[in-house]
Amino acid sequence: MAESAASGHSKSSPLKLYFGVWATLLVLTFVTYRVAYLELGPFNSVVALVIASIKATLVALFFMHVWHASEKLTKLVIVAALFFLLLLLGLTMADYATRTWS
Amino acid sequence: MGMPTVVPQQRFERETYLNKEYGIWSWLLTTDHKRIALLYLISITFFFFIGGFFALLIRLELLTPAGDLVQADTYNKLFTQHGMVMVFFFLIPSIPATLGNFLVPMMVGAKDLAFPRINLLSWYLYIIGGIIMLHCMLTGGVDTGWTFYVPFSSNFTNTKFVEAGIAIFIAGFSSILTGLNFVVTIHRMRAPGMTWSRLPLFIWAHYATSIIQLLGTPVVAITIVLVACERALHLGIFDPKLGGDPVLFQHLFWFYSHPAVYIMILPAMGVVTEIIPCFSRKRIFGYQFVALSSIAIAVFGFLVWAHHMFVAGISVYSALVFSFLSYAVALPSAIKVFNWTATLYKGSIRYDAPMLYAFGFLGLFTIGGLSGLFLAALGINVHVTDTYFVVAHFHYIMVGGAVMGYLGGMHFWWPKISGKLYPEGWARLAALIVFIGFNLTFFPQFVLGYLGMPRRYYDYSHMPEFQVLNVLSTAGATVLGVGYLLPMVYFLWSMRYGKPASDNPWNAAGLEWKTASPPPTFNFDEEPVVTWEAYNYDELDAPPQAQEVTVA
Amino acid sequence: MPESTLMGEHRQEQLHPELLHHFADPEQQRNSASLGMWVFLGTEIMFFGGMFCAYLIYRHWYFGDFGAASKSIDATLGATNTAVLICSSLTVVLAVWAAQTARRALLISMLVVTMLFGLAFLGIKGKEYYDKFEEHHVPGASFSFNNVPIPSHPGEYANPRHAQIFFSLYFMMTGIHALHMIIGLGIFSCLLYMACKGHFTPEYHTPVEIGGLYWHFVDIIWIYLFPLLYLIDRHP
Numbered sequence: 078m079a080e081s082a083a084s085g086h087s088k089s090s091p092l093k094l095y096f097g098v099w100a101t102l103l104v105l106t107f108v109t110y111r112v113a114y115l116e117l118g119p120f121n122s123v124v125a126l127v128i129a130s131i132k133a134t135l136v137a138l139f140f141m142h143v144w145h146a147s148e149k150l151t152k153l154v155i156v157a158a159l160f161f162l163l164l165l166l167g168l169t170m171a172d173y174a175t176r177t178w179s
Numbered sequence: 180m181g182m183p184t185v186v187p188q189q190r191f192e193r194e195t196y197l198n199k200e201y202g203i204w205s206w207l208l209t210t211d212h213k214r215i216a217l218l219y220l221i222s223i224t225f226f227f228f229i230g231g232f233f234a235l236l237i238r239l240e241l242l243t244p245a246g247d248l249v250q251a252d253t254y255n256k257l258f259t260q261h262g263m264v265m266v267f268f269f270l271i272p273s274i275p276a277t278l279g280n281f282l283v284p285m286m287v288g289a290k291d292l293a294f295p296r297i298n299l300l301s302w303y304l305y306i307i308g309g310i311i312m313l314h315c316m317l318t319g320g321v322d323t324g325w326t327f328y329v330p331f332s333s334n335f336t337n338t339k340f341v342e343a344g345i346a347i348f349i350a351g352f353s354s355i356l357t358g359l360n361f362v363v364t365i366h367r368m369r370a371p372g373m374t375w376s377r378l379p380l381f382i383w384a385h386y387a388t389s390i391i392q393l394l395g396t397p398v399v400a401i402t403i404v405l406v407a408c409e410r411a412l413h414l415g416i417f418d419p420k421l422g423g424d425p426v427l428f429q430h431l432f433w434f435y436s437h438p439a440v441y442i443m444i445l446p447a448m449g450v451v452t453e454i455i456p457c458f459s460r461k462r463i464f465g466y467q468f469v470a471l472s473s474i475a476i477a478v479f480g481f482l483v484w485a486h487h488m489f490v491a492g493i494s495v496y497s498a499l500v501f502s503f504l505s506y507a508v509a510l511p512s513a514i515k516v517f518n519w520t521a522t523l524y525k526g527s528i529r530y531d532a533p534m535l536y537a538f539g540f541l542g543l544f545t546i547g548g549l550s551g552l553f554l555a556a557l558g559i560n561v562h563v564t565d566t567y568f569v570v571a572h573f574h575y576i577m578v579g580g581a582v583m584g585y586l587g588g589m590h591f592w593w594p595k596i597s598g599k600l601y602p603e604g605w606a607r608l609a610a611l612i613v614f615i616g617f618n619l620t621f622f623p624q625f626v627l628g629y630l631g632m633p634r635r636y637y638d639y640s641h642m643p644e645f646q647v648l649n650v651l652s653t654a655g656a657t658v659l660g661v662g663y664l665l666p667m668v669y670f671l672w673s674m675r676y677g678k679p680a681s682d683n684p685w686n687a688a689g690l691e692w693k694t695a696s697p698p699p700t701f702n703f704d705e706e707p708v709v710t711w712e713a714y715n716y717d718e719l720d721a722p723p724q725a726q727e728v729t730v731a
Numbered sequence: 732m733p734e735s736t737l738m739g740e741h742r743q744e745q746l747h748p749e750l751l752h753h754f755a756d757p758e759q760q761r762n763s764a765s766l767g768m769w770v771f772l773g774t775e776i777m778f779f780g781g782m783f784c785a786y787l788i789y790r791h792w793y794f795g796d797f798g799a800a801s802k803s804i805d806a807t808l809g810a811t812n813t814a815v816l817i818c819s820s821l822t823v824v825l826a827v828w829a830a831q832t833a834r835r836a837l838l839i840s841m842l843v844v845t846m847l848f849g850l851a852f853l854g855i856k857g858k859e860y861y862d863k864f865e866e867h868h869v870p871g872a873s874f875s876f877n878n879v880p881i882p883s884h885p886g887e888y889a890n891p892r893h894a895q896i897f898f899s900l901y902f903m904m905t906g907i908h909a910l911h912m913i914i915g916l917g918i919f920s921c922l923l924y925m926a927c928k929g930h931f932t933p934e935y936h937t938p939v940e941i942g943g944l945y946w947h948f949v950d951i952i953w954i955y956l957f958p959l960l961y962l963i964d965r966h967p
């Protein structure tokens with residue numbers, strides 16, 4: 078589906094891509110909504126977050142043009158911000174997870 | 180082609196950023212980064228003296244063991260306001276928003292920052308935050324300490340925390356916008372030939388600072404919002420009554436506030452890295468190491484925050500790891516110290532005022548950093564946490580390091596900023612007074628803390644043996660105050676009566692010295708093209724100056 | 732553009748009326764603006780990150796209570812809102828495309844539709860808040876959450892105090908998200924105005940692009956808020 082450049086430099090129209098991503102996002106929303114009602118034990122959260130991450134990635138890659146039209150620096154900014162977010166979550170969580178060890 | 184070596188006498192007719200337009204609106208609506216730098220300079224100086232005023236009252240109170248000058252809750256407000264003003268309204272904007280604003284575009288060879296209007300907006304946000312802070316202080320103030328720990332700030336204090344929170348929040352955004360402008364400018368606006376490895380290390384330091392501002396500040400911003408909503412709207416996020424965890428607040432707060440100490444010190448490191456090669460007439464030793472250690476500090480700085488929470492109830496395993504990581508973060512700082520020292524080695528050193536401040540920085544920052552390592556050791560920390568040892572530690576870095584760097588930088592670039600020379604003799608005297616006053620103020624506090632005097636007490640009459648050291652400290656603070664007033668006086672004096680400065684009075688390397696003093700509105704008469712490495716003092720000194728026409 | 736007339740390359744200026752004086756060429760200006768927006772979005776990640784961090788810790792601590800509290804929110808409204816935002820992201824990307832390809836009418840209508848979606852989102856959100864208010868689920872003095880069973884733990888009831896933490900986070904996270912939506916509406920009003928004035932050309936439409944980036948980002952935040960606040964422990 079990723080046949081065209083979204084940057085406007087390319088001749089072919091990216092509309093098919095946009096509508097495709099849009100439809101995928103809607104389907105994923107429906108799926109995550111329905112799956113939430115199934116009993117999957119701890120995997121409910123996992124599935125929900127995985128689907129959310131797929132959706133977020135789709136939006137970033139195709140709607141925000143990270144895939145086609147952006148340079149490395151953009152990707153670096155995204156990765157850096159996510160890295161520091163993970164640091165915040167991870168190191169804080171590490172404290173809570175180990176408080177009861179002894 | 181080539182930068183003219185201008186004869187000083189003709190200078191007064193030349194159009195500069197200072198004389199291009201007159202009138203209050205030409206300043207308040209300017210988008211010229213140099214003018215905005217001056218707006219910031221005036222505003223942070225104002226807040227510096229406000230913060231200093233509180234400091235003076237604190238020191239006066241501690242002159243005697245009894246709590247006789249002010250009451251307990253007034254004292255709490257004094258140190259809170261002192262901390263908030265000094266951290267959020269002086270130190271964080273200090274070097275980046277003044278010298279950084281002025282120099283970053285010039286050093287990379289640009290006409291302005293990438294977003295001049297956002298730059299102006301950042302100053303206005305700072306001013307709005309500052310006015311709210313002033314209003315808060317004038318109508319009662321806050322007593323939470325600059326760290327505004329919950330649940331005291333959210334549920335118990337009867338002072339105006341929400342207002343102070345809003346002030347800090349807004350000032351935080353001004354800091355974010357400055358950082359954003361720097362990052363984009365450094366990436367996008369470099370002159371032809373200004374590769375990353377040719378950037379002055381001042382730029383690297385500001386780049387690293389901006390990373391912290393961008394990634395840390397939002398976290399403290401949202402934390403303030405959470406606490407303020409908890410207080411004003413009775414939400415319960417950290418509230419122990421509901422099962423919330425106040426330690427979580429501390430995690431979020433220090434996630435910003437430890438890196439924030441590097442927002443304060445990295446730019447000063449950048450300043451010192453410009454001064455030392457110039458006054459030793461040598462290339463900086465180990466350019467890559469100094470550059471990358473700035474980035475390393477910015478990144479590692481995010482890994483150590485819980486060393487402020489060792490006794491707050493975090494898990495012992497977590498404490499172990501954070502203690503270890505705190506030692507790791509000292510490495511890049513140590514690398515810098517070694518490189519500065521190595522640069523001095525066999526240099527032809529000149530003891531002008533900027534260099535005196537740089538020396539002061541070196542010594543005081545080293546002491547401050549080493550005492551940080553003491554504090555980061557779990558065993559010692561339990562004993563000296565919340566004592567004057569901590570106070571001494573961070574003042575050695577923030578006042579001894581950051582403010583020294585700031586003053587050094589002000590002296591170094593004052594000829595460029597104002598086009599005038601400051602009186603060198605007075606400046607050296609002031610540097611000396613600051614250094615002596617500083618040590619007299621804060622060294623006794625190491626001893627006091629080690630002996631067990633807690634911080635944030637207004638009355639120590641049950642331990643009168645601490646008075647001697649406290650008197651020394653108060654005396655030192657007076658000296659220090661004089662030391663700080665002096666530069667302000669002679670800088671102002673020199674604007675009118677100072678000798679005109681040549682374009683490059685220090686014969687320094689760096690693009691900012693290749694344009695006129697003071698610079699024209701768009702910094703360079705012709706777009707510079709860089710063909711040399713940074714700190715090429717060997718080349719600068721080799722041929723006679725007149726042949727030095729490498730620009731464009 | 733107040734400063735564009737001050738000085739600079741007059742030739743460039745005539746060729747590119749939108750070029751600000753301190754940039755060398757339009758390319759540099761566009762790249763700077765887009766990098767600036769991306770960096771800003773990076774800070775936004777950290778801004779929301781503080782709340783995600785608090786959520787993570789408390790969800791870990793008060794697992795069942797959070798489940799029970801989450802279940803009291805109308806997931807269908809949440810899902811609808813997710814769909815609304817996804818549609819608005821589509822219209823945003825179409826608006827950008829319209830600007831790139833000089834379709835001014837399409838650009839204007841896409842901007843309008845995006846804003847309508849945004850308003851719809853806020854309306855649905857308002858309905859949700861109203862429900863919570865009616866049910867006394869707004870933290871504070873009148874909060875009540877008694878005898879609510881914990882999902883998949885028969886016979887156990889949620890601790891109202893812990894549920895209050897959930898709702899505090901719920902209101903903060905969705906509230907700040909909604910605030911971003913409102914700011915987004917403001918940005919899009921400006922874009923609409925500029926589009927109507929005919930400011931945008933295939934060569935110059937950076938504002939649409941970076942405004943769109945902002946909108947998509949707010950959408951992404953919602954994509955995470957939706958499962959975290961609405962979908963945990965839905966199952967019987």
Ligand code: HEM
Binds near residue numbers: 551
């Ligand atoms: C060499 C790296 C450093 C280490 C290992 C270090 C370590 C520490 C530790 C462990 C504490 C906590 C003391 C306690 O409350 O028990 C502390 C406090 C503090 N440090 Fe540092 N530090 C370092 C560098 C800096 C720098 C560069 C600055 C400022 C520019 C700074 C500013 C502060 C401040 C403001 C506090 C006190 C916060 C408060 O409780 O109010 N530190 N430091």
Ligand SMILES: [Cu+2]
Binds near residue numbers: 437440483484486
């Ligand atoms: Cu620290």
